[in-house]
Amino acid sequence: MATKAKKTKTAEKKLVTASQVTWRDVEIGGILTDAGSASLRRTGDWRSERPVLDKEKCNKCGLCWLHCPDAAVEQCEDGYYEIKFYSCKGCGICAEICPKEAITMIEEVEE
Ligand code: SF4
Numbered sequence: 742m743a744t745k746a747k748k749t750k751t752a753e754k755k756l757v758t759a760s761q762v763t764w765r766d767v768e769i770g771g772i773l774t775d776a777g778s779a780s781l782r783r784t785g786d787w788r789s790e791r792p793v794l795d796k797e798k799c800n801k802c803g804l805c806w807l808h809c810p811d812a813a814v815e816q817c818e819d820g821y822y823e824i825k826f827y828s829c830k831g832c833g834i835c836a837e838i839c840p841k842e843a844i845t846m847i848e849e850v851e852e
């Protein structure tokens with residue numbers, strides 16, 4: 742019986758579109774039940790700091806893209822990178838890892 746209830750809950754979850762998913766939908770304990778789903782989570786709405794990228798300092802190495810745990814860094818056509826604030830939760834890893842100190846974390850403000 743418990744197994745059937747669990748299967749039903751999983752099926753219901755698949756009907757929710759990506760735009761409806763927020764951090765509140767994350768499993769208790771932060772458990773990820775499906776791989777490669779980071780970019781589908783609106784984890785940006787819990788951010789208290791935001792990364793600001795200075796293209797003048799950037800050497801396009803891609804380390805910020807590689808290390809971002811939320812797939813929030815994307816490469817642009819010109820080879821530079823930009824932050825997708827839909828899923829950027831402001832962890833600051835990109836700023837820490839950047840060898841050119843091109844990313845600065847600033848306090849988030851309400852819009
Ligand atoms: S880690 Fe820094 S230098 Fe490298 S691509 Fe990202 S912003 Fe640019």
Ligand code: SF4
Nearest residue numbers: 809829830832833835
């Ligand atoms: S602060 Fe940087 S590393 Fe952290 S989620 Fe945002 S873009 Fe990714």
